[in-house]
Amino acid sequence: MKNVFMFVHAPCVKYLYTVYSHVIFLMLFSYVILCDFFPLYEFESDGCLPNTEKNSHSKRLLNNINKDSMLNLTINEDISSKFGLQQHNRPTISEIILTIWIYTLLCEGIRQLISMEVPSIYRKLGAYFTIFWNKLDVLAIFLFFIAFILRFLPMSQCFCAARIILALDLSIWYIRGLEIFSAVKRLGPKLVMIGEMAQDLKFFMLMLTVFLLAFGVPTYSLIFGVQKFSWHIPRVILNVAYWQVFGELEVLDDIEKNYEISGYVVFILLIAYMTVASVLLINLLIAMFSHTLDRLHADTDCIWKFQRYSLVCHHLTRPSLPPPLIIFSHIHRLMIYVFSRIFKRKWFYTKNIERKNREKFKIIINEMLTKKIEAIEDALGNEVYLFSLKIDRKQIDYQNDFNEERVYSSQEIILNKVKTLERQIQVIQHRQDDMFQYLQCLMNGMKKIGGDDIEIPKQCSIDCLL
Missing domain, CATH: 1.20.1440 (de novo design (two linked rop proteins))
Structure with missing residues (x-):
């Protein structure tokens, strides 16, 4: 029984259920918009269908068709228009199922928003709408319920607007199905x-x-x-x-x-x-x-690895049942939450804690697996370190080669020559100063009686100035 429970709550199984559910949902939605969406009131004409009498392009095409085909085309258009305007007292069964299905998707979106571990509602909304697929979900559900309200108004324009909005909504749900490919390694990126x-x-x-x-x-x-x-x-x-x-x-x-x-x-x-x-x-x-x-x-x-990780974490927190059966999971979770928080029932509180722990992403490993992971980390760490050393050496060699092979501009050559000339002038000035000091010492010595009293200054280093 434990293995069955783990199998049902596995993220990959939940993902497959979600995929199958979404495909069936698209087929149902397509059937409703194509063959099973009728007005609840009696209308004389359908404003959504094109008026061939005012369409000049259609006139040109019809002129090239013989009279028999024109008659058959007109009869088919009248039959199709009358079939689409058949009055029904209530929405069809397929439309009711579709409405319930989208209502369960709305409940799932609310559950995801509430279950986010963010302190404030504003931050929860910001984190929720950072995901592109959540934006599509909100837009598609909002458009569906607008069309659901418009189709109950007793005006042909409202019925036409409802059908147009449903058509746009269906295209959004088809685009929403692209998330299925994020689990495929070749298609996810x-x-x-x-x-x-x-x-x-x-x-x-x-x-x-x-x-x-x-x-x-x-x-x-x-x-x-x-x-x-x-x-x-x-x-x-x-x-x-x-x-x-x-x-x-x-x-x-x-x-x-x-x-x-x-x-x-x-x-x-x-x-x-x-x-x-x-x-x-x-x-x-x-x-x-x-x-x-x-x-x-x-x-x-x-x-792809990041997409796979995000997909696993997302389906780990989802209920086990796919839409529209997901409503039973929502009722079950709501009952556990109410009895654990409001009525303070110990058994329900324990079940709530177990559910939260089960939704956390964790890896169960043993001692052998730990040693393998440590060995892999050591090997990869040494490989990354050696690779970084090679990169640093290549950068140093590249910089040295770049400095050696650098081509100086004419302005830089002139500035270097001017600096060299200034250094040479400074050397000449220092030598002149040394000569003046020697001459001064000789003059002082000649004024004295003995030649041994002549002072000789210390020799100044000229090489350091070059």
């Missing part, structure tokens, strides 16, 4: 690389936006002229400029037979824009990505 490259892409998009507007706004004004203001104009401008980077040269079709001055100006703008955007900026982005990959590629092993 790639997530860190993607995050670093996203930072590079953020600054690149700022520069690209400047060139998009610099080309899109003048081109749109020269092709279409002055038009009535509409909030759809920025979208058309970006549609004209952005897809040119990827080779969709639709502007050439508009100016192909325009030989006026405006046509030539747009042609020149297109040449300049394609040169800068497609050649310069795209290659700059590739260079930035290559630099990021080269910088992180050498540390992939350390990055």
